[in-house]
Each structure stands twice: as C-alpha cells, then as structure tokens.
Amino acid sequence: MIHLSNIERFYKNGLLKTWVLRDINLQVQPGEFVTIMGPSGSGKTTLLNILGMLDQPDKGEYLFFDEAVHKFNEKKRTELHKHYIGFVFQAYHLIDELTVYENIETPLLYRGVKSQERKSLVADVLDRFNIVAKKDLFPHQLSGGQQQLVGVARAIIGKPKLLLADEPTGNLHTSQGEMIMDLFAQLHKEGMTILQVTHNEKNALYGSRVIKLEDGFVREDKPITPDA
Amino acid sequence: MFSNYLKITLRTLLKQRVHSMINLLGLALGLACTSIIVLWIKRELSMNQFHEHKAELFRVLEHQTYDDAVFTFAATPGPLAEKLKADFPEITHASRVSWGERSLLAYGRESFYQEGRSVEPDFLEMFTFPLLQGNQETALSNPNNILITRELADKYFGGEDPMGKVMRLDDEADYEVAGVLADIPENSTLKFDFLLPLDNYLKQDESLNSWNNNSIQCYFRVRPGVEAGAITEKIKKIVAENGQENVALLAHPLSDWYLRSRFQDGKLQGGRIDSVRLFGIIAVFILLIACINFMNLSTAKSANRAMEVGVRKVSGATRGLLAGQFLSESLIMSALAGLLGIALAAVALPYFNRLFELELAISSAGPGFWLGMGAAIVITGLVAGSYPAFFLSGFQPVKVLKGLVRKSGGAVQLRKALVTAQFAISVLLIIGALVIYRQIQFIKNKNLGYDKENLLYVPVNGALWDKYETVKTELMQMPGILSVSSTNGQVHQWGNNTSNVSWEGKDPEQAILFQTIPVGYGFVKTIGASLKAGRDFSPEFPADSTNFLINETAARLMGMDEPVGQTISLWEETGRIVGLLRDFHVGSFHQAQDPVIMILRPWKNFIYIRLKPGDGLSGLLASMEMVFRKHNPAYPFEYHFTDREYEELHRNEQRTGELAKVFAFLAIFVSCLGLFGLASFMAEQRTKEIGIRKVLGASVGGITRLLTMDFLKLALIAIFIASPLAYYLMNKWLQGFAFRIGIPWWVFALAGLITALVAILTVGFQSVKAALANPVRALRSE
Numbered sequence A: 001m002i003h004l005s006n007i008e009r010f011y012k013n014g015l016l017k018t019w020v021l022r023d024i025n026l027q028v029q030p031g032e033f034v035t036i037m038g039p040s041g042s043g044k045t046t047l048l049n050i051l052g053m054l055d056q057p058d059k060g061e062y063l064f065f066d067e068a069v070h071k072f073n074e075k076k077r078t079e080l081h082k083h084y085i086g087f088v089f090q091a092y093h094l095i096d097e098l099t100v101y102e103n104i105e106t107p108l109l110y111r112g113v114k115s116q117e118r119k120s121l122v123a124d125v126l127d128r129f130n131i132v133a134k135k136d137l138f139p140h141q142l143s144g145g146q147q148q149l150v151g152v153a154r155a156i157i158g159k160p161k162l163l164l165a166d167e168p169t170g171n172l173h174t175s176q177g178e179m180i181m182d183l184f185a186q187l188h189k190e191g192m193t194i195l196q197v198t199h200n201e202k203n204a205l206y207g208s209r210v211i212k213l214e215d216g217f218v219r220e221d222k223p224i225t226p227d228a
Numbered sequence B: 001m002f003s004n005y006l007k008i009t010l011r012t013l014l015k016q017r018v019h020s021m022i023n024l025l026g027l028a029l030g031l032a033c034t035s036i037i038v039l040w041i042k043r044e045l046s047m048n049q050f051h052e053h054k055a056e057l058f059r060v061l062e063h064q065t066y067d068d069a070v071f072t073f074a075a076t077p078g079p080l081a082e083k084l085k086a087d088f089p090e091i092t093h094a095s096r097v098s099w100g101e102r103s104l105l106a107y108g109r110e111s112f113y114q115e116g117r118s119v120e121p122d123f124l125e126m127f128t129f130p131l132l133q134g135n136q137e138t139a140l141s142n143p144n145n146i147l148i149t150r151e152l153a154d155k156y157f158g159g160e161d162p163m164g165k166v167m168r169l170d171d172e173a174d175y176e177v178a179g180v181l182a183d184i185p186e187n188s189t190l191k192f193d194f195l196l197p198l199d200n201y202l203k204q205d206e207s208l209n210s211w212n213n214n215s216i217q218c219y220f221r222v223r224p225g226v227e228a229g230a231i232t233e234k235i236k237k238i239v240a241e242n243g244q245e246n247v248a249l250l251a252h253p254l255s256d257w258y259l260r261s262r263f264q265d266g267k268l269q270g271g272r273i274d275s276v277r278l279f280g281i282i283a284v285f286i287l288l289i290a291c292i293n294f295m296n297l298s299t300a301k302s303a304n305r306a307m308e309v310g311v312r313k314v315s316g317a318t319r320g321l322l323a324g325q326f327l328s329e330s331l332i333m334s335a336l337a338g339l340l341g342i343a344l345a346a347v348a349l350p351y352f353n354r355l356f357e358l359e360l361a362i363s364s365a366g367p368g369f370w371l372g373m374g375a376a377i378v379i380t381g382l383v384a385g386s387y388p389a390f391f392l393s394g395f396q397p398v399k400v401l402k403g404l405v406r407k408s409g410g411a412v413q414l415r416k417a418l419v420t421a422q423f424a425i426s427v428l429l430i431i432g433a434l435v436i437y438r439q440i441q442f443i444k445n446k447n448l449g450y451d452k453e454n455l456l457y458v459p460v461n462g463a464l465w466d467k468y469e470t471v472k473t474e475l476m477q478m479p480g481i482l483s484v485s486s487t488n489g490q491v492h493q494w495g496n497n498t499s500n501v502s503w504e505g506k507d508p509e510q511a512i513l514f515q516t517i518p519v520g521y522g523f524v525k526t527i528g529a530s531l532k533a534g535r536d537f538s539p540e541f542p543a544d545s546t547n548f549l550i551n552e553t554a555a556r557l558m559g560m561d562e563p564v565g566q567t568i569s570l571w572e573e574t575g576r577i578v579g580l581l582r583d584f585h586v587g588s589f590h591q592a593q594d595p596v597i598m599i600l601r602p603w604k605n606f607i608y609i610r611l612k613p614g615d616g617l618s619g620l621l622a623s624m625e626m627v628f629r630k631h632n633p634a635y636p637f638e639y640h641f642t643d644r645e646y647e648e649l650h651r652n653e654q655r656t657g658e659l660a661k662v663f664a665f666l667a668i669f670v671s672c673l674g675l676f677g678l679a680s681f682m683a684e685q686r687t688k689e690i691g692i693r694k695v696l697g698a699s700v701g702g703i704t705r706l707l708t709m710d711f712l713k714l715a716l717i718a719i720f721i722a723s724p725l726a727y728y729l730m731n732k733w734l735q736g737f738a739f740r741i742g743i744p745w746w747v748f749a750l751a752g753l754i755t756a757l758v759a760i761l762t763v764g765f766q767s768v769k770a771a772l773a774n775p776v777r778a779l780r781s782e
C-alpha cells in the first residue's frame, strides 16, 4: 500500500542544505504493524508526516496504492484524512477550544457519523481509556499524559485503515502504555495497518517489523520474530 | 522616558506593518472626517456672528393661527417697526427690510442683474455692514441714494471713485451712489449687492401702510441685556391688537436665524442645527469605529507583547507606568493619524466644497479648528488606548510564563461586543443612506399634479408688462411651443395665501388658509394641470374675470360635493366656481397639499411656456430670445426650467443624501479595515486548530465557514440591534416631509445583506488563506 522510492527531505539554511531524510526506500503492505526507531532528530516525525501526506518530500516518489501522492489534489487528500488515515501526534495537538469529549468526537463529525452513533462511540472510547471523568475538561486542564491519551483516543475512534502514531506512549505510565499497545495489537489483528514511532524496545515487540533510522538513512529494516 | 516610548512605538509600528497600517489608516480616515466636519460645523455656528451687536438683534416672526394649524412667517405689517421703536424704550432701533429684489442695475454700458434691499436708516446702526466711503448718518436719508458693496463698485467703476455717480435701476429710476459698503461676509444670511432707502419701495405698495397686511420683514435692536423671552412677551400682541387677531409675534434672536428657524404649529422644531448635530454624531461614530479597531487589534495582539510586559514588571515597572506607556503609544499613533487625516481632509475638501457650495479651507481655519482637532486627537488617543493600557498592564508575570494569557475570555467577549457595535453603526448608516436616497427619488419622480418637465418660465420686467399679448402671439407661432400663459408667482414655490374666503354654509369662526393663484388665460393647460369637472377660464365668458377655479382639497374643505356652479367670495368679491382642478403641488414636499383658488387676473410677474418635448431646444431658446429682446431691449433674456428649480428646492436633502452615502461608505470601509486585521489575527491564532482539523479531514470550505461564521454571527446580532434604531431615526427624519415613503422591510434586509457580504468577503479572504496553509508548518509552530 505504501511504496517510497529514493525519498529525500532537506531544509535550506542560507546556502547550507541539511538533509533530514536521505534516499529512503520503503514498502509497507496492508495489515503490517511497523515500528520506527532511532535517535532524536533522526527524521522519524518527518518521515511520518510524509507518509501521512502532511508534508511533501523534496525528491523521490511516494506511491499510495500505486498512485503518486504528489499528484493528489487537496480534495483527495482531505478525503483520505477523513476516511483512511489516523494520526497520533508527538505533541498531542488537541484543539484548545474544545473539551475532551468534543476533541474525540471531531473526526466523527467530519465523517458525518450520526449523532446517536457518535455518542455511543465516544462513550465507549472514554470508558476504555478510563477518562470518563475528564470528558468536560479543556486540554489545558489535563496533565501531559492525559492529553496523550485523548490524542490516541481521537486517532483510533474512527477506525482508520492506516494509523500513524508518533510516540503514542511517551508520556504514559508503564501500565497505561501497555494498555495502549494491547489496543494497537488488537486493532492490528482486526486488519489495521499501523506505523508507530517509539524509543521503547518493549513496545517495538508488539509490531511485526522494525525500521531503524539514523541521520536520515534507513540503517536497518527487519521483521520481528516472536522469539527474538 | 517618553523618548523611550516613542522609540518602542515606532519600532512596533514598523514590525507589525499590516496591523499598524490598519490602525493608522482607520484613525486617519476618522480624523479626516472629523476635521472636515469640524470645519463645517464651525462655519455653520459662525453664521451671522460677525455683527457687533449680535446679542441685541432680533427679527420679528408671526405665528398665524388657523383652524387646523399655526403657520409661521417672517412677513409683518408695514407700521410695526415704527410702533416698536415708539412704544418700547428697550427697543432702540428698528428697520423694515425688503425681501431682496433682483433688478437690472446699469451704469453707462455696464448693465447687470443685481440683488438689492430697501431698508431704513437704522439698518446701518443695527447691523455691522460698515461703510468704506460715505456718511452713515445721511447715506440713507435721500430717497434717491444707493449704497453699493465694494465688489459692485469694482465691477461697475473699476478704478474710478464711485461716489456721486448716477446708476439706473430697472431702466426707470436714477440713483446716486452715496456710499460704498464693505463686502458682505460669506457667513451672512442677509445678503445683498446694494441698499436703497425704503421710500420708493413704500410708494409702490399701498398695503405697506396697513396693519392688516403682512408684507415686509421687520428687524430691531434692543438695549444690551434684554432677553428674547422678555421682549417677545411685550410685543407679542401688537398686531393682534391692531386688527389681525390670529397673529402672535415672536422676537427671533440673531443666533437662531440660521440654525433654529423651522417652526411647526407655532413651535420651534430646529432647522440647520439638526444637520450640525447629525454630522457631528456621524464624525464621532466614524472615529469610534476607528478607535474600536485600535482597541481590538491591540488587545488581540497583546499575547505578542505579554513577554515584554512580564519582563518589564519583573524588572520593576508598576502597573501605572506600563499603562502610561501603552497610552503614550496610542497617543503617538493618533497624533500621526491626525496629521495624515488633516492631509487627507485637505485633499477631500474641494469635493466637499463643490457639493455644499462652500469655501472651507484648512489654511484659513483659525485657532478654533486646531484646538478642536487637538482635542479630537487627544480624546481619540485616550479612548483607543484606554482598554489596551488597562488590559495589557494587568498581565501577571507568572501567567505570562505559563502561557495562559491567550485564554483571557473577558478580552474576547469585549472584542466581540466592539465588533458588533461597529457592524451596528455601519448597518445604521447604510439604512439611513438607503432611506434618504429613496425619499429623494420619490420626490423627484412623484406626480405633482402638473407637468414640471418642459415647462419654462420667464420673469416679466421692463416693457414686457405692456407687450405681453404681442409676445404671446409671436411665441405661439413657434412650432416648438405648445402654449403660453401668465401668473404672478412661481408654481413650484407658491406662497400667496389668504383666509379671506367665504362660501355658503361656512362657519364664521372657521379660518382656513387658501393659496390664491392669479392666472391668465390657458394657465391650466400650460402647466399641465388637469380639470376634474367644469372648464378653464376662457375669453368667451366675460364673466370669468370674477369667477374661480378651485382644487379638490379646497372643495373638500368647503364641504362641496359638486363645486362647479356654486358661488363663493374671495377678498369680499363674489363669483362662481367654473372648474374643479385635480390636486396639484404648489410648493416643496415639506408642505402638505394646500387648498388652491385660481382667479383670472392680468397680474403677470411670470410668463409660463409649455414646450413640445423633443430636441432642438437651443434653437428654440435662441428664437425665443430674439422675440424677448425685440420687445424688451433693455433687459437680457432670462428663463428658468421648472423641473430644475423644483429640484433646487430639495437640494438640501439631496446633499444630505450624498453625504450620508459617503459617510456610510467610509464607516463600512474603516470597519472592514479593522475586521480584516482582526480576522487575520484570529486566523493566525487558530493556525494550530486549523492544522489539526485539516489532518482530521476538515475541508478548506469547512474551515473557511468555521472562521467566517464567528464574524457573521456578530453581524447578524448587529443587524437586529441597528434595525429598530434606524427605523426610529429615519421615521423621525421622514416626518419632516408632508409626502413621504414608508420604510419597506427590504431596506433592512438589504442593509443586512450588504453588511454580511462585506464581513464574509473581508474575513473569508483571511480564512481561505488560513485554510489553504500547510498544516505541518502550523503544527510545527507549537
């Protein structure tokens, strides 16, 4: 479903070019659960943004289901975001003006889900993430970890086909982290394609494949065997 | 300290260019309007103020009471002036003053129409119209003296000394120049080119000796310290005691002549002062809108300056000191805007002057103007800066560091209220402009009951009095002329009325004022009025010289169902009604439909000529001129078109309409400026939200709608607030017209639509821009 060939991404700083991603070649099949790892600044978030079509590569080609992404228009991209792709941001990115409940509900609104169904879906997720009590609070009234939970809840509520999660458990207590990873595993089993970024070796084991980035290069790309 | 503030202000100005431009331009436009309006108000208030004895000068007005109404006139009986002076010790001077007659004044080969007034010797001691040459004591004592203004002296005599020269008036009487008056100031309501002693004027009109006729103006001067109310009480009944029982006199003080001279039912209803107030309020409105822009943008951008406030506070600045800093900033801004505004005003003044036929100029404005503008600038600066100063200086360093300032709900609410106020003012001005425009169109197009198009009139003078029949015959032979008739006044502004009418069954107590129109043969046809029953006057019926035509209103007031054939009497002369006219207008639209009685008389002050519609007008006018010049060689050919003169009557409203349009546009423009700035700021502040929403699947259209709706809601609230207010105010304005439009609902809808559209366009542009922005960049900025 995802096919990257010779992707490059760089920033110009005066005359100086700094590469963030270099010569990335990558294929992801539907139903895979891929973990991306690497030191800070190695380009993980940048890669995820490109995969999520929020950002464009400076060079190379990105085929999504055999179609060139750079040819997609705004409308097509909006459609994909609406129905196909879910995001968990490293910096949470909740809407400050909306309550927890409303933040989680937003993707459903854009999808045109009926009010009754929305209510039950949101209630379900709130319950599962154990944040029912917080549902009427605004983001700035939550702790960092709680905001992260809301961010994850928002990403998965619409059951996207492709989930891009940037350090979804970075700020969470171990047991909460495990809960999230169990959830991801279950979603994966149900057929969701997942790409996650993490620094946590244990979390990486939930996936089926690990990609290691360093200085913008792919250093390693190998499947995870259950006994490894 | 101040130079530090100035430096920071200028730096902020340059750093936030769009924001600063909006503030500066808005305030400058507001102040430009203010400076023009201040100039104009100053001029209006200066009317007649040049008279040295201004506090002691009065004009006599008559309130005449009739059955259904009280009418107020400036005409008084001839003997009044002398009686006032003789009977009341506090009245030191009095003079009758004629209405201002246009006459042909000639010296040698120079011959022009000029306006003169006939006055009594006291005139020169009452009013400050100084003599540059001649003796004030004796100048008006010889009936054949004439006093001319310096302008006239230059025109007729060039460099020569005018004193003692003999000028010929209307080709029949000679006058000797006995004085040269300083030119009449532009701000005088009493206007004239020359003055004559009253003697010859008195000889021409017998009725001036009677207490029962009101036909001349009377002015008087009192001893210092005498109040208008007190002197009115004393003189009130004089005319009533001398025969006209329905008349009460009023001493109208000089300061009111120009500004407060509209009376309705015997009560003062205002006058020009209303316009002065109206435009004063509009200036304040526009300034207010500009101030709101300033407040909104400053508080909105406050987050950017939160750090500065925090740091300054930590380093020991008190709240007062900080407020002082922000106030100085807004004062500096408003001073800059003031300079720019005055420059803008200087550019716009020629347009304004043309529209109002004024000669306002900033260069000759005088200290009053600069004082007024200084005050406006300082007040604007303080108003605009007050809230930001209060708001910004209140930041607490701890909260600033936590980044909590953005969530200050109070400021957001206030900003919304202010934007709503701006919208409301704009809606108010749009509705006002629309209603005024429609009323003017209504007046222009209303069926007057006669046909004012292609209707020409020629004032009768010189030899025309005797040669009317010949001229008429020759004119009638021209193919472009349909009919010719005569009358003794102008139809579009008739003002010759009497209550001396009686009919069978009249209640002797009843007093109704009838317009009486003396006409020649063929008048009804010439002006294009129509007969409902009976016939027009005709030479075939010799008895018509004592017969009458009346209009429908007159018939109704006299209680006649079948008026034709009935007998009535006018001025004690009895005759028969031979025709019933459909109602037609004899005046401006401020007057109600009057009852009219037409009589057949050879009193022909004006010749009315009905032209055939179509072109060839200039050729026709040329051949008409030949006829008039042939029979009346001493006078130039002068003619007027009734439709144009009629429009002239409503010139004031037309100008008000023009101005309302300009100001409504300006108000909206300045509001838009602010809105534009605010919207760009809001979009900027919501980039993160927009980015997230896009990632979650929101479309560009959806985001644009989201941002625009916020403002649209405010616009809707404004429409609901402004509409009833506008309805009330415009209804009040319309009350001044006897014939007026209703205010249809769609005026409000249209005003609302315009406002909403403008809001959508202004905000929409920013919103689309925000919606199209790359979400990664927005999200990265966190």
Ligand SMILES: Nc1ncnc2c1ncn2[C@@H]1O[C@H](COP(=O)(O)OP(=O)(O)OP(=O)(O)O)[C@@H](O)[C@H]1O
Pocket (backbone or CB within 6 Å): A011, A020, A038, A039, A040, A041, A042, A043, A044, A045, A046, A047, A090
């Ligand atoms: N706008 C920018 N201009 C210049 N350099 C940038 C810009 N945005 C990102 N970078 C650089 O790109 C590199 C990769 O950033 P990225 O956010 O992808 O790292 P990451 O692997 O996600 O790191 P982390 O684990 O800390 O989240 C960094 O070195 C960063 O400095």
Ligand SMILES: [Mg+2]
Pocket (backbone or CB within 6 Å): A044, A045, A046, A090, A166
């Ligand atoms: Mg990252």
